[in-house]
Amino acid sequence: MDPSGHFLISEEVLRVRLGDTVFSLNEGTEKEYGVVSISLPSGYRPAGPGNNNIPYDVALLTLDRQPEMGPAIQTICLPHDDEDWELELPGEEKVIVAGWGWERRNQEVIIKSLDKLKAVNLQTKTHAECTRVMSATENTVCADNPENLLKSTCPGDSGGPLMRRRQHERGDNAKGTWFIAGILSYGPTEYQETCGVPGKFGVYTKLTGRNLA
Numbered sequence: 001m002d003p004s005g006h007f008l009i010s011e012e013v014l015r016v017r018l019g020d021t022v023f024s025l026n027e028g029t030e031k032e033y034g035v036v037s038i039s040l041p042s043g044y045r046p047a048g049p050g051n052n053n054i055p056y057d058v059a060l061l062t063l064d065r066q067p068e069m070g071p072a073i074q075t076i077c078l079p080h081d082d083e084d085w086e087l088e089l090p091g092e093e094k095v096i097v098a099g100w101g102w103e104r105r106n107q108e109v110i111i112k113s114l115d116k117l118k119a120v121n122l123q124t125k126t127h128a129e130c131t132r133v134m135s136a137t138e139n140t141v142c143a144d145n146p147e148n149l150l151k152s153t154c155p156g157d158s159g160g161p162l163m164r165r166r167q168h169e170r171g172d173n174a175k176g177t178w179f180i181a182g183i184l185s186y187g188p189t190e191y192q193e194t195c196g197v198p199g200k201f202g203v204y205t206k207l208t209g210r211n212l213a
Helices: 084-086 128-134
Strands: 015-018 033-037 059-064 094-100 117-124 140-144 161-166 177-186 200-207
Touching: 094 177, 128 140, 140 177
Parallel strands: none
Antiparallel strands: 015 033, 033 059, 094 117, 094 161, 117 140, 140 200, 161 177, 177 200
């Protein structure tokens, strides 16, 4: 499991639920697991006052048993190494982000509900642009939706996966393979009560071997 590191609590009280898409409904696909241990990268540091930039903001959870795979519970690939990650996301690549955060219906209305899992199509930014706008580091990547700011990540989406499908050059699998390339860490610190701020991006921790060590 790869949640955002800054949201974790003690493993004694933490539970992981898989196969759930609506908290308020019993869909019959949910499976719940206990957590045996929580591992943070050696470079992880909590955010300071007024600064959400958290180095290596990711955690690895060891579950109390092997998850049961099914239609609602599947695995996703990790990038092979740093070089492979850079080839997959050089900037201006289309990605999908999922999360449980708020929902923006129009310019004025934001639904502050965490009940339903949602997904949105976004586009990565170049590292230079990410660094200039969001003071990001080499261990992060930025993404937004330049065509529709109503479609963006919102408060409550932290820890959500940034996913990209890598097309195969050969073979019969024309759909390609899905990779998780990042975990949402934070958005614009000065806009905590809104979503889709013009000229601002969501910042994601890269999932690479170096960031998980």
